[in-house]
Amino acid sequence: MALLHLHLIIIIVYLLLLFPKIDSSLKYESDDTSHEKTKYFREENDLYSTTSKWDKYIKLIEKAKENHINQTNDDNESIFHHQINLDFSYWKNQPKDEIQKQLNRIESVAKTHRLTLYQIINHRLYRQIDDELIFPARNYGIEHFLLNIIDSLPDMEFLINTYDWPQNQPNIPILSFSKSLFSHDTDILYPAWSFWDGGPALGSVYPTGIGRWDIMRQALNKARQDIPWSKKESRGFFRGSRTSSERDPLILLSRNHPELLDAQYTKNQAWKSDQDTLGYPPADELKHEAFCQFKYLFNFRGVAASFRLRHLFLCGSLVIHVGSDWIEFFYHNLEPWYHYIPISTDLNNVKNILLFAQNNDRLVGKIARQGRDFIWNYLIMENIELYWKELLLEYYKLFGNEKKIVKKSKFIQVHRRAKP
Structure with missing residues (x-):
């Protein structure tokens, strides 16, 4: 009997020790689950929460979602056709x-x-001889698309600008790859040569230019798959030369807050000393695929619109686009706060934007996916070719006439070239 009582006492003591542990564990799991549900609910379903310190950004994102343009197009028009209408309205x-x-x-x-x-x-293409061209490689990139659609085009003649900046002539239409919204340029946008050839060379990384868009798409898509959102560094990233001092605040912020971003200047052709890279040695240039390891990628204009923008989206990272002045033909379809986060050129709120992104991972990850999906699905070679066709047919409708086009005496016929 004494032995039985001893066994009962041991069992009671064991149960008393066991129950608190079970209760404590259950309470912790319940509280943690509730916390996660609350966090998810706030970010995904309660975007108008006035208690959030990020309320102003969350409201902008929700507003963009409400106003999101349904990305569909007429079977007979490219999805970018609206830009053609805008350009010809003048x-x-x-x-x-x-x-x-x-x-x-x-x-x-x-x-x-x-x-x-x-x-x-x-249905044959003619122009000045190569020696009279300013940037022959840029013309070669343009001519790839022109020759692909030439059987669909009537006899016509037109001017193409291969400089980085627009011409803004009020009495004669000129086709340019980029223009400024703030200066009301009258140029008509065409898809840049760099979709095929003549893109900017970047030192030893891209010595002959960035490369064809159809090939770069695949390379960047592989980088995105290799480094999905969950594996990216939760920091901003920028590499580029100091073509403008408007980039300086980002570089200085990176030096003071490396936990927020990695932003460094590289050399450009005018580089002479560290003074040209804001007092620090120039950073190495990197292939665009290397950018994909970061969650937040900054895009600045160059002399005009930046060729880099479309590449950044394909990383599956959040694009933070600085300024809204310079555009290419596809920019009109990119919606701020839905496909990317816009930021003013003074960069006054750049630190807050980065902190917001770090603290609202689901939300900005969704914007990154939406931006990537748009560029991947719509900015394809077929649509670029179709845009060229629509553009020139609209040009002919407005400016073509019954006058017979006679080949200029010193002009040469343009033939297909080997693929770059």
């Missing part, structure tokens, strides 16, 4: 006689402004 309101007077001296205009004059005659 010209539709100009006196036709004055425009035609300028077009009658189109060869002289080409020489004065050092533009390329293209002629299409009987």
